[in-house]
Structures are given as structure tokens and as C-alpha cells.
Amino acid sequence: MARQRVVELTLLLLAAFITVATVTISAVDERVAWSWGVVPYLTGLMVLWAVTHLALRRWASSSNGLLFPITALLQGLGFAFIVRIDPELANNHFAWSVAATCGFLLVLKGLDDLNWLQKARPYVGVVGALLLLAPGIIAAGPGTRGSSSTIDIGAVSIAPQQLGNLFLITFFAAWLSRYRSRNTAEHLGQVQPLDGDPSRFLPLVGGWLLISILVIFHSDMSLGFTTFIIFVSMWWIAAGRMRDLAVFLAAITGSLVVAAGSIAETKSIFAAWIDPWGNPELGNASIQSSFALAGGGLTGTGPGGGSADLIPGATDLFAFVPLAEELGFIGGAAVLLSYLLLVGVGLRLAVAARTEFDTILASGIAIFFGAQAWASIAAVVRFLPPTGLSLPFVALNGSLLVTCNIALALLLKVSEAAPNVSERTQLLPQISVQIPGDQ
Amino acid sequence: MTRRIAHVGVVFLVLYGLLFFRLEIIQVFNADTLRNHPQNTREITLVFDEPRGFIRTADGEVIAHTVAVSGRQGRLRQYPYGPLYSHVSGFISAENGGSGLERTQNDFLGGKDLGVRLQDNRDLFIDRSRTGQLELSIRHDIQLIARAAMAGQVGAAVVLDPATGSVLGLWSAPQFDPNHLSSHDLGAVTSDYEALSSDPNQPLLNRAEFQSYEIGSLFTIVTAATAIEEGLRDFAVPPVRSVAPREGSQAIVHDAGACGGDLRSLLLTDCSPGWATIGTTIGREKLSDISQRLGITAKSPIRLDGSPKGALEAGSLNSSASYAAVGEGLKVTPLQIAHLFATIANGGTRMQPHAVSRVLAYDGKVLKEFAPDPLRQALSKETAAELRQLLADNVTDGTARSLSIDGISVGGMVATQFPDKHSWAVAMTPVTLPGLVVAVLLEDDNFSDQQISEANVAAVTRRITEAILRLPSFKVGGS
Secondary structure: OHHHHHHHHHHHHHHHHHHHHHHHHHHHOOOOOOOOOHHHHHHHHHHHHHHHHHHHHHHOOOOOOOHHHHHHHHHHHHHHHHHHHOHHHHHHHHHHHHHHHHHHHHHHHHOOOOHHHHHOHHHHHHHHHHHHHHHHHHHHOOOOOOOOOOEEEOOEEEOOHHHHHHHHHHHHHHHHHHHHHHHOHHHHOOOOOOOOOHHHHHHHHHHHHHHHHHHHHOOOHHHHHHHHHHHHHHHHHHOOOHHHHHHHHHHHHHHHHHHHHHOOHHHHHHHHHHOHHHOOOOOHHHHHHHHHHHHHOOOOOOOOOOOHHHOOOOOOOOOHHHHHHHHHHHHHHHHHHHHHHHHHHHHHHHHHOOOHHHHHHHHHHHHHHHHHHHHHHHHHOOOOOOOOOOOOOOOOOHHHHHHHHHHHHHHHHHHHHOOOHHHHOOOOOOOOOOOOOOO | OHHHHHHHHHHHHHHHHHHHHHHHHHHHHOHHHHHOOOOOOHHHHHOOOOOOOOEEOOOOOEEEEEEEOOOOOOEEEEOOOHHHHHHHHOOEOOOOOEOHHHHHOHHHHOOOOHHHHOOOHHHHOOOOOOOOEEEEOOOHHHHHHHHHHOOOOEEEEEEEEOOOOEEEEEEEEOOOOHHHHOOOOHHHHHHHHHHHHHOOOOOOOOHHHHOOEEOHHHHHHHHHHHHHHOOOOOOOEEEEOEEOOOOOOOOEEOOOOOEEEOHHHHHHHOOHHHHHHHHHHHOHHHHHHHHHHHOOOOOOOOOOOOOOOOOOOOOOOOOOHHHHHOOOOOEEOHHHHHHHHHHHHOOOEEEOOEOEEEEEOOOOOEEEEOOOOEEEEOOOHHHHHHHHHHHHHHHHHOOOHHHOEOOEOOEEEEEEEOOOOEEEEEEEEOOOOOOEEEEEEEEOOOOOOHHHHHHHHHHHHHHHHHHHHHOOOOOOOOO
């Protein structure tokens, strides 16, 4: 339906306006090192949005019209703050945006039928696991020491873990939808925990193994955390057995205890998390971001008026801090709401989806966005220990941007395939009036 | 399945709700605490090269001002008197934040305060940089006297006007030259700052306000106040040489033999076992109550108006009444000691100590006047008068005889703290209606003999007091 595209265009114009306004206001501030060289990149970003919008009109005209404008707004805000902090980064951001849009278009045009993904699930699963574990395996190889999270190819450094997560989401969705009929309460009734096909434990064992490898051998807690949240939520949606969940959580806790005991640096990181003021070396980023957030207050210092130069990692891991400092609590809350909206729309699409595979896939992607953004912001406000997770769409993290755009394309594909999309994905439930005798 | 998708949705709603409240706590509810956090130097760092008002003393000497220079920044902060006011004005630096008034009064100096930014009606429409200028209660001549008397010593001296709480002089040694830290030569600034902050003598530390020392026998004046308020002024302690508060703990001993008697003779002979006996008679509750009222064990030690809170922990009384009565283990800052004796001098009313008296506009108009700020009536007028009499007797006949000045009555105390190698002296004058309180703390690493240390600290204190009284422009009892 073209109605979704009209909604999309309107909201897209609004997102463009907010982006341009933020860039302009910060450019006026005398403390910001402004360069006119940013303007072509800003224009380029808008062109990419226009291309995406036209592609959606052509290849997925009835897909949901809310998703893309939300992500565009987040990407635009991210761009505005990245060039405000360092105009030199504009071309880096743009290059990754082009790559992300290419990935988006490729999935949108190239993937005719989502069922193909379901059929190719063994390959998808293997590729996903490899991508997820690759950087850790390479880092553990001879000649290198410590855990590295990126692979350097020439001048480009790639962090494929999140793409691996996306592949695994697809794989889990295919697996869970196939095994669902044999393993869920709906299909089996309330039976004894060990009744039914023992293969129903396979997904749980697989998920536990994967997360344990990440946490124990790669000591990558943050990646383990997102994978865990995604997996548990998807499994709960598909299977929903309380006892199995309890056993799984106990197993994960065991792995965590092993991991916490084996990593020596965990202790000092934890100490710096609990009391950053007492550990100014390790806790510097936390201290600086708390001060910056407090400096912003309710309404913020205004774009360009903040202290982003003092925050380590203000364009990537702490991308939320300059945003909430300069736009204030109001702006920070708006960004939080954007992510929540993204999750909400994604889950509604999951409810409305055509097949069980589509449902589980869409909820997995929605949870992926939600968990990644939540963990990133939670670390910034010292709700979680420092995670090393970037803010999706906002942060200058090219691999994540590409992954998120591909995920977005998949979500749009799901909504395209769903029947009656325009009615079922509205924000407010529609009140339907049944007229007696009218059948 | 739809129901379980709703579960996940609700979980995310709750998770994001938690983030929302956490963000609100940081950005709205706790924002002021974080902005005034001692480690938070970003506000002053951000305004380093912006227009900034000058700071001048009560008698008109400019101690910090911003001058135009050629170069990229165009402005440079200068301190004409160099180290003389280093712990008053503090410094402002491009990378190392700031300290002192530069930091605590940043809103006025940099024009962030609304009253400063909008100095006349046109300012509502024209965006121009307005700054505020500070006028201090500190006097240049008194500051010079403090420097001369404290020459070669490590320690702090605080001169207070007890009636208003105005700080007339504030000295902490060693000092530093703030000009070196506000320079535009960032490499030199960094090496200077590192040298200063790694110096074991801590020249960057304002000892008067931010360093606690054991109070020693100065605390017995608080015990005396408690005894008077409890009606024990005629209580005679039988002669005693040592008191052991607990089985196995160190006894409180008077080296010169057995002592005792009423409050006056206890004070005049510095009879610690006698005070310990009184402490056990009164009980720790009462002592703790009065110390709380006088602000020496308050939650946050008293600071100059606007100084950041939380960098120092509050001192606490010893858990045993007899130890508590002689101040064992209680730590206070020199400013707190000056404040304590100023309270006694001021008839028991505590006045908030402040160094800034006025904020001036660009044309000299007064934008804000800091009136004397009474905190509370900590002691009754009668008790305060009796304590002053005890202190005066202590100077004429007691342990503080070296504080006496010809032709004017002085009250005071001298104390040394042997294990910590520091000594205290406080003087107030004239005793009937004191207009001047001088508190001095000396650190002495070569501390060997109590008598020499006491004579030394008393001499410094007497020199400061006497020189101030001789100033032609200083009128005792209201300046």
C-alpha cells in the first residue's frame, strides 16, 4: 500500500530537518571546529535516504513505513554529533553509510522469498557461528596476545560479531520454527519436563555452548550478553517452557561464575564500575560521562555547547553521552523512546507476520536492536559495567551500521510479506465495530 | 506465541523504563551534586580562554585579572602577586581545571550567573560577554603580615573577623605560582603541574581549608564548654597523674606530675587526665552533642562559602568518653579551628566564614552583596563569656603565656600533637569583645621538643596578631 510510503516520506523529511538543524546549530557555536567540507557528506546522506525510500517504493511498497524514518533519524543525529566532534570523520561515516545502504538494497532486492533463508539454515548457522567467533579465534592464534574484537584488512577494520549475531538470529528462527511443533506447550500440552522429543533440548544446549565459549574463552562479556538476551527471548517466544528456561539460566550462571573466576582483570573493572571516583584511571570514561550528563541537565547545553572533547570514545562507545549532554535529558529520553518504538514496531510486525519463521525472525531482529541499544546506554549511565557495545545507527561503528541496515531490510521484508500490514502495524489498536447480522 | 511476544515487549518496556529513570537521576536529580563534585573540572576548563572578571582584595589590590595578549587565544589570566594569593584565588588552566575562588566563583567571574550576564536591560537583546568582578574581604596588608610571619614554615594561618565571619587573611604554605599554570604554553604547564602535584610537600593543597589535623588539647575548650553548660563549673577534680580509659589501652598521662582542680586550673596546666575525668563524668553523648553544634564533627567540615563539599571526611569523636574529652583522634582543618574560636569570640553565634564580600558589574555597580550569614547559636552568651575569660587567664597565667601582647588583653591556646608532628595556636583579642581571631597551624618534621614547638607556633601567632593590631587602618571591634 502506498499509504505506508506517504507516512515514511513525511517522517523522513522530519528526520532530515532535525539532522540539518542539529548540524547547523552546532556549526554556529564558536568552540566547534566547523568545516564546510561536511556539507557534501550531509547531502550525500540525504541522497542515500532518498535512494532507500525509492527502493522501498519499488520493491517493497507495502512494507512498514515507520521503521526506516526512525533509523534514519538516529543515523542523522549520529552524523550530526560525529561531525560536531571531529569533521574529519565525516568521510569515514559516509563510506560506511554507502556500504550499509548497499547491504540494505541487496537484501531488499536480492532476497525474493524469506523461505529461502529457512531452507539454507545449516549454512546460515555455520557462517553465523564463524563470524561470531572469528575475531576471538584470530586473536588467540600464535603471535598475537589478548582479546581483540576487530579484524584489520588493510586500512579497514571490521568487527563481524554483530553480523554473526544476525546470521544466528536467522538460523535460530528457522530452527525454532521447525522444532516448535514438537516442543511447545501449545502443541504438547502440560507434560513432564523430560517428556517429548529429547531433541527439544538441542537449541538450549547449542545456545549455552555458544554463549559459554564467548564468555569463557573469548572473555567477551558484552557480546555474550547480547547473544544471551536475543537467544533467550527468541527461545521463550518459540517454546515458552518455564522449567527448561530455569535449567538454561542455571547453566548460563555457571558459565558466568567460571568466567568471572578465570579473568583477572574483571575484578578491577568491577571495582571501577562500582566506584569510578576511587579508580580514576579505569573509571575515567564513566566519570567524564557522568559529569557531562550532569552538565547537560534537563534541557542540555545545545548542540555544540558540550564537552565532547573530554569524553574518551565520544563517537563510538559513549556516543550517547554528547547526545544527551547537548540535547539534555529531553533529547536523551527522545532517543530512548526511538529505540523503544523500534522494538515495539518490530514486535507488532512479528505478531502480524505470515509464518512462524517470520514471526520469530522479526522478534529476534527487534530484540537485537533493543538489546544492543539498551546495553550500550546502560553502560554509559553505569547501570552495567563498561560493555564495549556501540549504539546502533548512532555510533561511528561501520560494521554495526551495515549489520543493522541488513537487519532492517529483513524486518521490512517480513512486514512486506505479512497480510494486511497497514491495519495491523498501526501504533494504536484499531477499534473494530461488529455490526450484528453483518457477516 | 502472541502472548509470549507481549511478555518480551513488557520486559523491554521495563528495561527502558529503568534506563529512563537512571538518566533522570543523573541529569536532573543528582546533577547539582555532580556539577559541584571535587573531581569535576570541566566547567572551568571550558571557560579557560573566555572573558573573565578580576578579583581584588578589600583594600583594592587586584590579585587576578585577564589581560589581552597577541596570539590565538587573545586573553591571558594573570596573578600580579604570584604565590602570595595562590590558595585564595587558586588558578585556572586549560587542561588541569582550576582551584580556589577561580573555580568556586566561576559562575560570577565567567558571567554564567544570570544576574551577571544581564547587567542592564540592553543585555537581553545583545549577546555580549559580561563578567563579574569579585571583591574579597581578605586584606592585602593582613595577607602580607601572614606571609612575613609564616616565612620558612609549612602550615596554615587563618585570620577571621568573628562578628561577620569574614576571612581577613588566609595563608597556606608551601604555595605555588598560579601564573605558571594559567600560561598558554601547554607543555610547560603540564610539566609544572606534574611537578607540583607530585611534590611530597603538596604545594597545590590549601591546608587551611582542605587538610585535617588532629585537634590535640585544643579540644579541651569544647570539654570546658560542655562542663559549663552542664553546671560543672565548680567541679573540682582530685589530683590525678594518669587515667587509663580502658583495660590495656594507653593511659592519658600528665608529664609534670599530678594535677587537678577546677576548670580554670585544668586549662591553665593543660591537665589531660583531669579533662579525661571530667569527660567520663559528663559522658560522650553530651560532648558529641556540643561538638556537633559547634560544627567540628558536622557531616561536612565547614568551608568558605561556595567551596566544593565532599573532598574531606568529617572528623569523629573517640568512642571512649575520656579519650574524646581530650580530642584523641579527632581531626579538623585550620579553618574549622578558627571558626570554633570565632564562635566563642562572637558570643556563641556561628558565622559562615566567607572570603567574597561583593560581586561588582563592569561599571563598578554592586550586583550582589554577601551579608554576614549566622548559622546558629551554638553556645549561650554566658558560656561564651566564661570561656573567653578562661582563655584570657590561660594567656596571663597558663600555658599560652607567650601569646600575650603589651597593652591589650589576649585570649588563646597553644597545643602540640607529638606523634603527628604539628602544633596549633589560636589567639583572640581583645577579650571583652574580640574583633580578631588568628589561628595558626605549623607542620614540623623536625619536631623534637614540645616546648620549642609551642614557643615557635605561639611566636608566629603573636607576631601576626600584634602586627595586625598595629595597622593604622585596622580598628578592633568593627572594621
